[in-house]
Structure formats: structure tokens, C-alpha cells
Amino acid sequence: MPVCPRWMSWLLPRLRSRPVKDKVDVFVSRHLAGRLARAQQRHSFTYGLDATDALSLTMPLRLETYSYEQGLHPLFQMNLPEGYLRQAIERYAAKHFGSDDLSYLTLLGNHQIGRLRYSLADKPLPDDTHSPLSLTELLQGDDAELFHQLFERYALHSGVAGVQPKVLMDIRTDRSPSLTDKATLPLKKYIVKSWGAEFPELACNEFFCLTLARSAGLTTPNFYLSDNGKLLVCERFDIDAQDQPLGFEDFCVLQGKTTQQKYESSIEACAGTIIQFVSPEYVQQALEDLFKLTLLNIIIRNGDAHLKNLGVLYSGLTEYRSGQNPSATRQLAPVFDLISTTPYIPRDSMALTLTGSKRWPKWKVVEKFAKIHCRLNGKTIEKIVSDVEESCKNSYSQLEQLMTAHTGFKPIGEEIGKLLQQRMM
Numbered sequence: 001m002p003v004c005p006r007w008m009s010w011l012l013p014r015l016r017s018r019p020v021k022d023k024v025d026v027f028v029s030r031h032l033a034g035r036l037a038r039a040q041q042r043h044s045f046t047y048g049l050d051a052t053d054a055l056s057l058t059m060p061l062r063l064e065t066y067s068y069e070q071g072l073h074p075l076f077q078m079n080l081p082e083g084y085l086r087q088a089i090e091r092y093a094a095k096h097f098g099s100d101d102l103s104y105l106t107l108l109g110n111h112q113i114g115r116l117r118y119s120l121a122d123k124p125l126p127d128d129t130h131s132p133l134s135l136t137e138l139l140q141g142d143d144a145e146l147f148h149q150l151f152e153r154y155a156l157h158s159g160v161a162g163v164q165p166k167v168l169m170d171i172r173t174d175r176s177p178s179l180t181d182k183a184t185l186p187l188k189k190y191i192v193k194s195w196g197a198e199f200p201e202l203a204c205n206e207f208f209c210l211t212l213a214r215s216a217g218l219t220t221p222n223f224y225l226s227d228n229g230k231l232l233v234c235e236r237f238d239i240d241a242q243d244q245p246l247g248f249e250d251f252c253v254l255q256g257k258t259t260q261q262k263y264e265s266s267i268e269a270c271a272g273t274i275i276q277f278v279s280p281e282y283v284q285q286a287l288e289d290l291f292k293l294t295l296l297n298i299i300i301r302n303g304d305a306h307l308k309n310l311g312v313l314y315s316g317l318t319e320y321r322s323g324q325n326p327s328a329t330r331q332l333a334p335v336f337d338l339i340s341t342t343p344y345i346p347r348d349s350m351a352l353t354l355t356g357s358k359r360w361p362k363w364k365v366v367e368k369f370a371k372i373h374c375r376l377n378g379k380t381i382e383k384i385v386s387d388v389e390e391s392c393k394n395s396y397s398q399l400e401q402l403m404t405a406h407t408g409f410k411p412i413g414e415e416i417g418k419l420l421q422q423r424m425m
Helices: 006-017 083-096 101-107 135-140 147-158 203-213 267-275 280-300 363-372 378-392 397-404 407-420
Strands: 023-028 032-039 042-047 066-068 117-120 166-172 187-193 221-223 232-235 249-252 313-316 328-333
Touching: 006 166, 032 101, 101 117, 135 378, 147 249, 166 232, 203 221, 203 280, 203 378, 203 397, 203 407, 267 280, 267 363, 280 328, 280 363, 280 378, 280 407, 378 397, 397 407
Parallel strands: none
Antiparallel strands: 023 032, 023 117, 032 042, 042 066, 166 187, 187 232, 221 232, 249 313, 313 328
């Protein structure tokens, strides 16, 4: 990777002279919370005596150390890159200072989804600045190599999970070419995604599926498709209106599972996770949304709806100690990473089980899940089904527009169109 951001010039000499080895300091935003340490295959985290904010809904403030025997704690695994991004960072890391998860946390430490940040033990968090692009420049660019250029520039700023090629970026939020004074434009934080050769036209696929979800009444982040159809740009939902990071934990963390175990659970268990961790006043809406999302995933045949694609969002966990309720409001996170997988993998199955099976279920199974695990009555179920079916019905014109504008998407769009014609009831 030829590009070395300015903060890397600060960090690399320290990594070379003092390898990460076994100790990393963990911050909540920019406030030191405690230390993560490794001894052989065992990792441990200990809060500092001055810590005032818990790291996680699963790790309340306490004096006792949190130990984990299976590599990193699920919380610290959550944002480690996977797939394309992980391979690129591994190549860079191995070249300069060796490869292990603690090194990656430190390398990406100031650029994470959620509130947690990481630094070398006893070292402050690095500061870094760069010249951001504008949203119009990004969306209207027709350079086929643009994502590769962005990847070289931002890969080391991107502590974000998922096998799809993606980077975290700050982008100026102009939407009009007439806005020329870029110094006055507000900055927002985005995730920019492309695709690999095995999943062509994935940006169009996800753009359409997110549009379908939003039309059905599910909450999504703001999202955009580049004019050439090669980039999906999603506004990050883990940043509040004051540009402060919000807490985010995926269902792997909340169920105490490693990233590798993201397919080893059930949709029923996800309903239980909502009941356990979402604030009581938001539980019923979250269960309705889970049922609606499950219904949509079945219709579009999303075989990648695993535990890392669900999460809980909150503002802070101040004074969240063992045996006490957290002060923060906890809500189900907006829908993200929503795609149709069977156009690429025709025999794909569900990511999580329902009634012990990963086969695409019949309506009676789905209805039973809604009544027993999501606590929904018949009237609410009918309303959710109507919302989803109406969204599918009204989406054909946009699907046709996408296939016309991006001819490479046509065979995939045609398969998605066939799926939308199927009824659950």
C-alpha cells in the first residue's frame, strides 16, 4: 500500500521500536478506560481506577478483570476488518511490524465504528487530518479506479467489519455542483463500499434492497449510489448531531460470540437479545422491526443476515456498573448490509436458523415466530406483511430504472424481480 497517512508517520516508528506485543490502551471516545493485555492465547481487560464510562453493555464497570480464552473478547473483535480490507492491512502490517489482532487494533485505533479507540500502551491517541472529498465529487466521479484510489488512501483509517470492500471516510456534504466554497461545507462520516469479482454489481443490489427496506418503514442510514453504479455511500449512524460517537454493539458481542461464530445462532435468539438489551420502552418496536426485517430477508433471499448485521445503538454507559441498569437509551440500530444473495449463490440458505433450520421457511413458521418470539398480535402481523408487500409492489419501476442505467446489473436485477413476485401468505 503506497500511501502512508500523516498519523502513520507518527505511529510506525513507535511500533518498530516498541512492538505492540501484549498491551493496548482502550479509550471511550478520547477518555482512557483501561488496558487490554495478552498472555499467550488469553486476553484480559482491566478498567482503570478513574474510568467513568463502561465499554459495553456486556462489560459493566468493575474492579475485577475481564478474561477471555478464545482470542480477543467479542467486543474487541467486532470492528476488526475481514476479507478484502483485512488482507490489505495484513500485507501492510506484516511488512512493517508483524501481524496480530492487537497490532491491528492499534493501527486502526482512532478510526472505529462506535465509541472505542485504541493506542499503544501509555501513548496518547494519534491525531490525523486529511483533505476530504465532497459528496458530489464522489457520486459524480466516473473514474473506474476511484475506489482503488480511495482504498489506498483510507484503508488504514477503516476499522470496520465485513468481507465486502469498504472504507471509512469524512466527506463534505454538498449535493449541488454550484456549491464552490468547500471550506464552509459541513463534514459527515460515511462508509464507502465497492465489490469484489465474485459479487458483481453489489452496490446496485444493496442500494435497491435498502430502498426496499426504507419504503417498507424500516429505519436506514442515508445512502447514495454513485452515478456509475460502482460505489454505495452510506452515512454512518454511529455519530450523533454533535459529531460525537455513539455506542454500537453487534449481536455477536451481545450474544458473547466471536466473529467466526456469526452464523451460529438463531433468529429466535435475536429476539431474545432485543428483549435483554434494548430499553424497555423501545422493545416492542424493535421486535416489530425484527419481524419485518426477517420477512424482507426471506423475500429477497438475503443469505448474509448474520449476527454482525444486527446491532444496538446507545449514547453512553456512564455509571453502568455490575447489577445496575445503564443510563443510556438503547435502541435497535438502523438496517444495514442488506442484499439479495441468491442471484450470486442460487442454493444459498438463511444465515441463522429458524425453528432449528436454515431452509427458507414457509409462512406458518414465520407467523409462529412473530406471535411467540416477537409478541405480535394478528392485526400487527397483517400490517407488517402489508407494508412489505406494498414496498415490493411499488419497487418494480426503480428496479427497472437501475437495470436500464447499469446494464451489468440487469441479470441480477431480473433475479431480484422474480423474488419480489413471490408472496409469503
